[in-house]
Amino acid sequence: MKYWSKYFIPTLKESPADAEIASHRLLVRAGLVRKLGGGLYTYMPLGLKVMSKLEQICREEMERAGAIELQMPHLHPVEFWEKGPRWSAARQIMYRADHAGAGKRPPQEPEFVLGPTHEEIITPLIQSEITSYRDLPKNFFQIATKFRNEIRPRFGLMRAREFVMKDAYSFDVDDAGAGRSYQSMKTAYERFFARAGLKTIAVEADTGVMGGSASHEFMVPAEVGDDDVVYGEKSGYSANREKATSGIVPKDLVDQAPEGTLEKFSTPGVVTIASLENAPHSVPADKQFKTLVYVGDGKVFLVILRGCDELEEAKLGSLGFTLFRPATPEEILPLLGANPGSLGAVKNTFKDRSGIDGIYADHAIRLIGNGVTGANSDGFHFKHVNITRDLDITRFGDFRRVKAGEPDPQSGEPLKIERAIEVGHVFKLGTKYSEKFNAIYTDDQKQSHFIVMGCYGIGISRTLQACIEQKHDADGILWPWAIAPFQVLVCLLDPTVPEALQWAETLGKAAEAAGADVLIDDRAERPGVKFKDADLIGIPLRITIGGKGLKEGIIELKWRSEKEVHKIALTEASSRIAEAITKAQAASRIE
């Protein structure tokens, strides 16, 4: 039981100028956090309480799933990262750490980095500690601060430079075991978010730099999210847009036969899909081949799409490159022989075909059949281009970005797309890390194998903000019971009246005995101020004790999420409060 006058909840009437979205404004206004710098926040007492509750629920669910808690260093000797499989990509987001007190400037390369995650740390640990199948499977987790040099921190805790994350790592003898670990983590995640009162959807996701064979993200639908989720309402299909496919190419599609002979024609000044659509050429975008040039790990490759489609860059990850970028005109000209706008992949039109590593075509271009593409000669295009006869294609793949309304790949119903916040991510890693760190075990046949890994993250601090984003109204936050900083607020309107204070303490104790976290607002403030603050900080259950009510022998009970005020006789107040608390606890429990 805490007394507001002795506690510290600095609420604000006005929003700070730098907070754009509702959850960010409420975080600050309700006194949950204060900013130190871009993407850096102090958790104020109330914010810390919510964080602790989220952490505790997370801890319980991890342990329930058999994971074991440990704590790894935040400061990592850089060698561990250099030895790992993703140093070149991962270093982009890492903060380097050197001895600030040293007399000389830091050397070219950092001695330490601040941990953005811990695969490179836990794998060597397991390598030295686990050598037998008898010690497997194992799953370790920690709840710790992570450091990432986000290119653009934004929206408060949503994308911060320093944030709290629960990360877990599973180690199994084989793929089947890893699959079970993955499944049990997925279940634990569903339970965690449900207990936290947050509605999430699990979607298929891209594995990105992390690598691995399968991955799901836990998403909170919200307009302010950074990701797009693609889903079919009836089929249950759902995927991150980076990963999503659609059934736009029928499975039984038969490639069209050539129509007419390949013909080069003059297109002076036509360097965009749109301009080729205009008269006099009038070629619809879905009859054009779009040719993009990329550089992946130093190698140049081409991607061919329909003119009306867009490249989903994340899908290029399937080509095996770790870092890629669009090629510059200077790189393109000597290889293709033309500038962007006149590029194509018709056989034998390249200036230097040997300099091109591969030509990858999106499946959807098969819908074009015969179309138009650049001639690799500035100011010229080809018409009557047939995919099988004319194009130089290394292989087909899925590279296009899915659009809303396209058929669901499974059921054919129109797909929907919504913005969402990623709050959790599970990966099947396979042996990518264990191979690099030589994490092997010996089986009962005396055979050595690489340990099969999985990794699992929950953004705890991001989940906190996502809860606010999902549960708020014009007046403030509506905390779910399980993670509310306090569950019961005793709103004492006349703190100077001894009898009122007495009742506040009595009822507060009754609520506490029933299992609630109790805050008593005993400040010498006017009632209006107290009610506004109560709504703002969003305590689920409010008990109001006022001088007038006391004279009539009543107090009031009000849920933050409801409008009605329940008047309760003092004589039965304690039991009615205990009842309400029991009800709320039951509602927030899951099986």
Added chain:
RNA sequence: CGGGGUGUAGCUUAGCCUGGUAGAGCGCCUGGUUUGGGACCAGGAGGUCGUAGGUUCGAAUCCUAUCGCCCCGACCA
């Protein structure tokens, strides 16, 4: 990294274009009146106008540089 914006009291901001004593609201302090949905009156404290240069008799205001922050994009586990 590219584009745009912004920096004035703890918070929200006016003033800047057109140079001449830095203003308001909230919050804070004192006193009084109030007391069921962000009260009122009176008095008060609090600002190197982000920083550094420059122009000028004189700079919050004009110029240059620099730093921070915000937005859009790119990027992103």
